[in-house]
Amino acid sequence: MYDKMFYGRYGGQFAAETLIPALDDLEAKFEILKDDEQFNKELQHLFKAYAGRPTPMYKAENLSEKYGCEIYLKREDLLHTGAHKLNNTLGQALLTKYMGKKRVIAETGAGQHGVATATVAALFGMECTVYMGAVDVARQEPNVKRMELLGAKVVPVTEGQGTLKEATNAAMREWVSCVQDTHYIIGSVVGPYPFPKVVTHFQEVIGDESREQCKELDMTPDSVVACVGGGSNAIGIFNGFLDQHVELYGVEAGGTSDDDCKHARTLGKGKPGILHGAYTYLVQTPEHQISDVHSISAGLDYPGIGPVHSMLHDVCRVKYGYVRDNQALNAFKELSRLEGIIPALESSHALAYVLDNPEIFKGKKVLVNLSGRGDKDMASILERGLI
Numbered sequence: 001m002y003d004k005m006f007y008g009r010y011g012g013q014f015a016a017e018t019l020i021p022a023l024d025d026l027e028a029k030f031e032i033l034k035d036d037e038q039f040n041k042e043l044q045h046l047f048k049a050y051a052g053r054p055t056p057m058y059k060a061e062n063l064s065e066k067y068g069c070e071i072y073l074k075r076e077d078l079l080h081t082g083a084h085k086l087n088n089t090l091g092q093a094l095l096t097k098y099m100g101k102k103r104v105i106a107e108t109g110a111g112q113h114g115v116a117t118a119t120v121a122a123l124f125g126m127e128c129t130v131y132m133g134a135v136d137v138a139r140q141e142p143n144v145k146r147m148e149l150l151g152a153k154v155v156p157v158t159e160g161q162g163t164l165k166e167a168t169n170a171a172m173r174e175w176v177s178c179v180q181d182t183h184y185i186i187g188s189v190v191g192p193y194p195f196p197k198v199v200t201h202f203q204e205v206i207g208d209e210s211r212e213q214c215k216e217l218d219m220t221p222d223s224v225v226a227c228v229g230g231g232s233n234a235i236g237i238f239n240g241f242l243d244q245h246v247e248l249y250g251v252e253a254g255g256t257s258d259d260d261c262k263h264a265r266t267l268g269k270g271k272p273g274i275l276h277g278a279y280t281y282l283v284q285t286p287e288h289q290i291s292d293v294h295s296i297s298a299g300l301d302y303p304g305i306g307p308v309h310s311m312l313h314d315v316c317r318v319k320y321g322y323v324r325d326n327q328a329l330n331a332f333k334e335l336s337r338l339e340g341i342i343p344a345l346e347s348s349h350a351l352a353y354v355l356d357n358p359e360i361f362k363g364k365k366v367l368v369n370l371s372g373r374g375d376k377d378m379a380s381i382l383e384r385g386l387i
């Protein structure tokens with residue numbers, strides 16, 4: 001009976017007893033609404049007219065020529081607010097409306113998911129509170145100001161490291177006290193069931209479109225590559241190709257080295273445990289505490305991963321590799337110079353994996369999910385003197 005909550009051994013619903021009714025309610029409503037004609041009509045309209053879907057698939061000719069493979073980019077960077085995150089927040093905001101709730105809360109790390117949530121809250125006229133680690137609030141002032149401009153309240157979380165993990169804890173804790181009128185818009189395919197399923201559903205549009213666009217080009221990719229933080233852009237595009245003879249690669253943040261706290265290689269270096277309501281791989285200390293993690297890109301700087309990826313890793317359907325900060329930075333510059341596209345540092349990880357592994361990709365057709373644009377990263381790159 002509980003199998004539906006798990007991906008192999010991973011996932012589940014390890015949540016406070018007080019949250020179970022809200023999770024059950026969300027599951028029940030989601031199962032009905034995902035097949036509801038009116039709901040889907042409204043969502044498709046928002047995807048198209050508000051967000052800018054379908055996003056193009058673009059063959060990067062200059063890059064392809066230089067690197068000896070055919071590189072196609074799925075342009076999620078062209079979506080409104082500059083990343084794939086809006087697919088999920090639009091879907092969940094619409095769920096919130098259909099559930100009759102008037103308020104949303106969210107957690108955020110660098111502020112990207114917070115901005116995507118504040119955006120849809122403004123659109124739907126909902127009250128919005130975003131929990132953000134106090135350290136991140138200080139580091140990401142432009143995004144804090146964006147959220148406030150959009151009408152959201154940003155609550156700094158001072159516990160622990162003052163980053164994403166603590167912000168997620170705070171959002172879950174807060175949700176317990178206000179589930180009657182409030183929906184929690186989680187930012188990736190993580191958290192207790194049914195969140196991984198809900199977020200996957202709204203991100204699958206990336207893979208569905210990609211598959212269609214490949215058909216239009218009369219092209220089947222040999223490989224599909226995506227970066228993995230929590231794993232939502234990756235599973236979104238992978239699901240379009242899981243049942244085909246296509247090699248799938250997830251790219252984790254290798255940070256600066258494999259030393260403790262210097263990377264975010266959850267599948268590469270982690271072990272299974274429980275975090276934020278799910279059993280999944282986690283970067284841990286030798287004492288089995290959740291480890292601090294590092295990446296040049298804030299969106300990949302998370303010690304956990306969506307349970308579906310833990311399963312796909314164990315059954316070897318997806319190969320999970322990594323690139324270091326400096327490799328991602330190189331890909332960031334290469335795409336800017338050769339194609340006139342400034343990618344997000346997260347997406348730069350996926351691209352770097354292709355550019356730096358010719359032994360895997362030479363001569364192949366490779367589809368890279370360009371999950372977001374890089375304007376947001378300029379300030380921190382300049383601050384650190386990296387270009």
Ligand SMILES: *Cc1c(COP(=O)(O)O)cnc(C)c1O
Pocket residue numbers: 083084085112113187188189227228229230231232233234299300344346347371372373
């Ligand atoms: C947040 C973010 C990611 C990481 O999140 P996933 O859930 O792993 O997709 C990747 N790329 C961009 C541009 C992001 O903003």
